[in-house]
Amino acid sequence: xDSQVYPTTPLPTNNLLSKLALLSEAGHFYLEEKNKDQxxxxxxxxxxxxxxxxxVLTLGLMEYFKGESVSFESLLSALDQFLSSxxxxxxxxxxxxxxxxxLEEILDEENRxxxxxxxxxxxxxxxxxxxxxxxxxxxxxxxxxxxxVLIPPEEIVKIAQQIIEEIQPEINNLAKQSQKAIEDENxxxxxxxxxxxQQIYLQAIGKIEFPPVFxxxxxxxxxxxxxxxxxxxxxDNLQRQVTLAAAISPLTKEESxxxxxxxxxxxxxxxxxxxxxxxxxxxxxVVTLSFLQxxxxxxxxxxPSEKILYLIKVLSSESQEIVANNQEIFSPAAAPTLxxxxxxxxxxxxxxxxxxxxxGEVYKLPGKKDNLTKDFLESxxxxxxxxxxxxxxxxxxDLTLFKLSIQGISTEELEQMALLAKYKGSxxxxxxxxxxxxxxxxxxxxxxxRRSDQLQIWETNKDNCFSFSQQVQxxxxxxxxxxxxxxxxxxxxxxxxxxxxQNLWSGLKIGANRITSGGIGKVFSTGLKTLSTAMLPGxxxxxxxxxxxxxxxxxxxxxxxxxxxxxGLSFVGSLLSFSSGGSGKKILELFTWVLVVAIAIVxxxxxxxxxSVIGGAFVSQAGSITKSTSECFSxxxxxxxxxxxxxxxxxxxxxxxxxxxxxxxxxxQLIILVRENSDQWCYVQGxxxxxxxxxxxxxxxxxxxxxxxxxxxxxxxxGTIYSEFEKIFGAANKPEAAVCTYPIKPITTSEDFAExxxxxxxxxxxxxxxxxxxxxxxVILQTEYPIHYTFVTQYIF
Amino acid sequence: xxxxxFKKYKIFIFLGLILIIIIFLKIRASNQKNLPTTPLIPxxxxxxxxxxxxxxxxxxxxxxLINTPxxxxxxxxxxxxxxxxxxxRTVLTYPSDTENWPTQVFLSIDKNSVSFIKRFFPSKxxxxxxxxxxxxxxxxxxxxxxxxxxxxxxxxxxTGIAIVASKDSDVILQVWYFSPNNTENLLLIENKxxxxxxxxxx
Numbered sequence: 001x002d003s004q005v006y007p008t009t010p011l012p013t014n015n016l017l018s019k020l021a022l023l024s025e026a027g028h029f030y031l032e033e034k035n036k037d038q039x040x041x042x043x044x045x046x047x048x049x050x051x052x053x054x055x056v057l058t059l060g061l062m063e064y065f066k067g068e069s070v071s072f073e074s075l076l077s078a079l080d081q082f083l084s085s086x087x088x089x090x091x092x093x094x095x096x097x098x099x100x101x102x103l104e105e106i107l108d109e110e111n112r113x114x115x116x117x118x119x120x121x122x123x124x125x126x127x128x129x130x131x132x133x134x135x136x137x138x139x140x141x142x143x144x145x146x147x148x149v150l151i152p153p154e155e156i157v158k159i160a161q162q163i164i165e166e167i168q169p170e171i172n173n174l175a176k177q178s179q180k181a182i183e184d185e186n187x188x189x190x191x192x193x194x195x196x197x198q199q200i201y202l203q204a205i206g207k208i209e210f211p212p213v214f215x216x217x218x219x220x221x222x223x224x225x226x227x228x229x230x231x232x233x234x235x236d237n238l239q240r241q242v243t244l245a246a247a248i249s250p251l252t253k254e255e256s257x258x259x260x261x262x263x264x265x266x267x268x269x270x271x272x273x274x275x276x277x278x279x280x281x282x283x284x285x286v287v288t289l290s291f292l293q294x295x296x297x298x299x300x301x302x303x304p305s306e307k308i309l310y311l312i313k314v315l316s317s318e319s320q321e322i323v324a325n326n327q328e329i330f331s332p333a334a335a336p337t338l339x340x341x342x343x344x345x346x347x348x349x350x351x352x353x354x355x356x357x358x359x360g361e362v363y364k365l366p367g368k369k370d371n372l373t374k375d376f377l378e379s380x381x382x383x384x385x386x387x388x389x390x391x392x393x394x395x396x397x398d399l400t401l402f403k404l405s406i407q408g409i410s411t412e413e414l415e416q417m418a419l420l421a422k423y424k425g426s427x428x429x430x431x432x433x434x435x436x437x438x439x440x441x442x443x444x445x446x447x448x449x450r451r452s453d454q455l456q457i458w459e460t461n462k463d464n465c466f467s468f469s470q471q472v473q474x475x476x477x478x479x480x481x482x483x484x485x486x487x488x489x490x491x492x493x494x495x496x497x498x499x500x501x502q503n504l505w506s507g508l509k510i511g512a513n514r515i516t517s518g519g520i521g522k523v524f525s526t527g528l529k530t531l532s533t534a535m536l537p538g539x540x541x542x543x544x545x546x547x548x549x550x551x552x553x554x555x556x557x558x559x560x561x562x563x564x565x566x567x568g569l570s571f572v573g574s575l576l577s578f579s580s581g582g583s584g585k586k587i588l589e590l591f592t593w594v595l596v597v598a599i600a601i602v603x604x605x606x607x608x609x610x611x612s613v614i615g616g617a618f619v620s621q622a623g624s625i626t627k628s629t630s631e632c633f634s635x636x637x638x639x640x641x642x643x644x645x646x647x648x649x650x651x652x653x654x655x656x657x658x659x660x661x662x663x664x665x666x667x668x669q670l671i672i673l674v675r676e677n678s679d680q681w682c683y684v685q686g687x688x689x690x691x692x693x694x695x696x697x698x699x700x701x702x703x704x705x706x707x708x709x710x711x712x713x714x715x716x717x718x719g720t721i722y723s724e725f726e727k728i729f730g731a732a733n734k735p736e737a738a739v740c741t742y743p744i745k746p747i748t749t750s751e752d753f754a755e756x757x758x759x760x761x762x763x764x765x766x767x768x769x770x771x772x773x774x775x776x777x778x779v780i781l782q783t784e785y786p787i788h789y790t791f792v793t794q795y796i797f
Numbered sequence: 798x799x800x801x802x803f804k805k806y807k808i809f810i811f812l813g814l815i816l817i818i819i820i821f822l823k824i825r826a827s828n829q830k831n832l833p834t835t836p837l838i839p840x841x842x843x844x845x846x847x848x849x850x851x852x853x854x855x856x857x858x859x860x861x862l863i864n865t866p867x868x869x870x871x872x873x874x875x876x877x878x879x880x881x882x883x884x885x886r887t888v889l890t891y892p893s894d895t896e897n898w899p900t901q902v903f904l905s906i907d908k909n910s911v912s913f914i915k916r917f918f919p920s921k922x923x924x925x926x927x928x929x930x931x932x933x934x935x936x937x938x939x940x941x942x943x944x945x946x947x948x949x950x951x952x953x954x955x956t957g958i959a960i961v962a963s964k965d966s967d968v969i970l971q972v973w974y975f976s977p978n979n980t981e982n983l984l985l986i987e988n989k990x991x992x993x994x995x996x997x998x999x
Binding site: 680681682683684685686690709712715716719720722723726731732733744748751753754 | 895918921945946947948966968970995997
């Protein structure tokens with residue numbers, strides 16, 4: 001079902017490929033200094049550089065010139081390497097839809113000529129590059145810190161000997177307890193032993209005279225219960241010396257490599273986004289969570305517990321210095337949640353929230369009741385880490401998946417990223433992304449697919465909700481209500497947003513259905529305070545998801561009256577007419593009431609809101625097909641769920657044809673799909689398509705009819721293309737008869753135009769379709785109407 | 798006691814507060830709308846535009862042909878490529894820049910003078926917006942054969958010009974010429990294609 005939302009196999013149009021090839025050609029032309037002042041086709045040097053950089057940044061090709069400065073040559077070389085893939089014909093099916101659409105749009109010939117577009121792209125690029133630069137700077141600092149050798153390895157043995165001599169009598173006293181701890185596997189006893197042993201160790205260090213650098217290093221060490229028990233049970237001092245030396249020695253080469261390549265990136269993708277107001281405890285929490293995120297890399301003792309504890313300590317203090325000087329605040333576009341580095345993907349728990357989605361810091365969530373980081377650190381000290389690693393991994397995984405969800409990142413987006421990684425040959429990324437996608441899917445299903453009908457409701461409403469949400473937002477911004485929301489966020493920003501997130505997280509943990517199962521009264525008595533602070537930031541989006549049901553509920557509960565209409569969707573219609581300014585004052589007042597009720601219901605229905613948060617009904621930074629389609633269509637009239645699903649499915653199939661879809665859609669003027677109960681054919685008036693029963697029935701029919709009707713709107717919005725069609729096929733001596741599949745004869749040039757598009761797309765989507773207009777047979781545009789076919793492929797697809 | 802009442806009705810108090818905030822913001826928003834607005838864009842230095850030839854100058858040529866005697870027409874344009882009968886009128890066709898789409902010159906019923914001209918696929922510079930800029934707002938709008946594709950008929954009655962144009966795309970398919978302030982010929986010739994209300998497009 002989800003695959004309808006993010007097409008996994010878009011129609012190959014070669015559009016992007018040819019645009020990228022042209023960009024590369026222009027790049028090669030400008031490699032010669034003397035050409036820089038000249039035009040290459042319609043490209044300028046500046047223009048070429050901006051678009052080269054954009055492609056490289058958007059497709060994540062930075063790795064191709066790792067270590068080099070971002071010069072024109074290296075940008076071009078990155079693009080060329082990408083284009084030289086043997087699978088280049090697969091390009092369009094591997095680039096995530098949001099990225100593909102963005103690239104296609106910015107590389108569009110017309111858009112490319114607009115200076116303001118190039119300027120805004122450049123501005124955004126500057127921010128992205130600044131972020132990357134900052135990331136690289138922090139990476140370097142943390143690497144240096146982690147690998148800093150304060151005591152040469154050869155000194156460690158001597159130092160260990162000194163310490164053992166000092167602690168010997170006291171450590172002997174722990175032997176009995178240690179034996180018991182091993183026999184009983186007593187965690188509390190292990191904890192006590194660790195604390196005692198650590199104290200003995202610290203006291204011993206204090207008694208010996210070390211150079212200050214050595215002392216600083218040794219004081220930062222935390223001996224684990226395992227080491228203490230081992231030391232206590234050993235009788236031979238040489239053995240003890242070896243045990244202690246292993247615990248306090250610096251990282252080995254292998255360990256260094258592991259830390260640098262697999263663990264540190266998780267730390268710096270989290271640290272980079274922290275503001276200078278972050279407290280010391282919070283920074284330590286973030287560093288610890290970063291280690292937890294990569295727990296699978298060291299859960300089999302690839303890294304001794306002491307070294308993990310030491311690294312967390314020193315990296316936290318280094319991060320504190322870094323964060324204290326952090327003045328730059330990046331937008332979500334520049335500071336992404338998923339960051340690729342060295343062939344792996346890291347998830348930032350601290351990336352800036354997407355406007356309109358729930359706000360707050362995910363890294364603060366487990367601190368309150370969950371104590372995830374505390375449990376992790378204790379398990380390292382107590383020597384229980386290995387046993388607890390699985391459970392810890394599952395807990396950090398939930399947190400990471402929660403972050404992905406509220407950032408609007410979907411399983412489909414991850415799967416498409418995996419395809420792109422495969423295309424680039426980065427196979428470790430592929431595995432990682434696929435695993436994350438699969439984990440995200442089960443996380444979301446667990447969270448909100450508990451009722452059997454919930455899945456269906458979700459699927460059928462999802463796209464429509466985005467569209468509705470836009471209308472709600474439009475209305476809210478016009479009425480000043482969104483200022484209330486924004487004010488709410490900025491004024492009580494931190495606490496309110498954090499409470500909001502905490503509630504969503506708790507809702508998820510205890511099960512959304514259980515929140516509502518107690519009935520409204522229970523929620524009022526127990527949850528109103530938390531709920532009321534929770535929902536404001538994501539209100540409009542949440543209302544969007546609930547739109548169809550919430551207003552229906554509002555009507556039933558408060559008996560608002562017949563003016564609203566019989567169901568949720570007719571309310572959407574009313575809302576659309578409000579926002580277009582066509583209604584009277586009374587209706588506006590009525591709407592205010594409805595909105596108040598809606599807000600109240602949003603507060604009450606914590607469960608569904610949690611569904612919408614976790615289910616991804618939020619804006620994704622990369623953009624998504626759901627967002628794109630909602631920027632194209634909106635619904636009006638009384639649609640039943642089945643018809644709505646059918647129509648949404650038709651829209652999604654249509655949106656697979658990227659070139660057509662991008663020329664058809666205009667987000668400032670949505671195409672309104674009005675459900676009409678009549679026995680005639682569906683029809684178009686202005687920007688509205690009236691969908692009757694004849695144009696539904698099954699997905700094939702819905703697709704065929706919708707495509708034909710959009711063909712008329714396409715003509716009106718692309719007058720130059722229609723004009724060319726009219727020149728050829730409207731002439732008295734036209735070269736080819738009108739396409740027979742249109743059932744109403746005689747066929748006018750306008751209908752011929754819409755039908756050419758329809759037959760082209762229906763041939764691709766439903767090749768077996770039988771056309772009554774041509775005597776009930778299959779018709780192939782390419783073979784039976786070759787001139788029409790050439791026209792549509794040249795001008796439209 | 799008061800505490801209990803508050804506890805019992807806190808949802809209503811809360812809803813009431815939200816309502817008050819919304820009403821307050823609405824009043825404020827409507828007040829703000831009435832405030833005089835200050836220009837956001839600072840005044841810029843006026844730079845005289847480079848004079849470019851008016852792409853609509855060509856209309857003058859065709860407008861001047863309306864009502865001219867057939868002889869003058871032949872003097873100016875030469876012999877017609879073809880003579881056909883369309884809508885009971887004699888139509889002389891002259892080649893245009895677009896293959897298969899000659900310009901049609903309709904003669905009056907007595908065949909003595911030019912009463913109506915149809916020019917197809919004018920240059921790309923002749924746009925809907927330029928027509929509006931030059932001739933002012935159209936006087937009438939009709940829906941015609943190309944309306945299903947968004948091309949409606951806009952009539953500039955006083956200037957004796959009509960265009961079949963897509964407002965959304967700013968593209969023109971046809972330009973028609975007739976006697977200023979007299980749409981009789983236009984309506985007679987195009988009668989069956991003109992509709993005053995927007996038809997349903999199936």
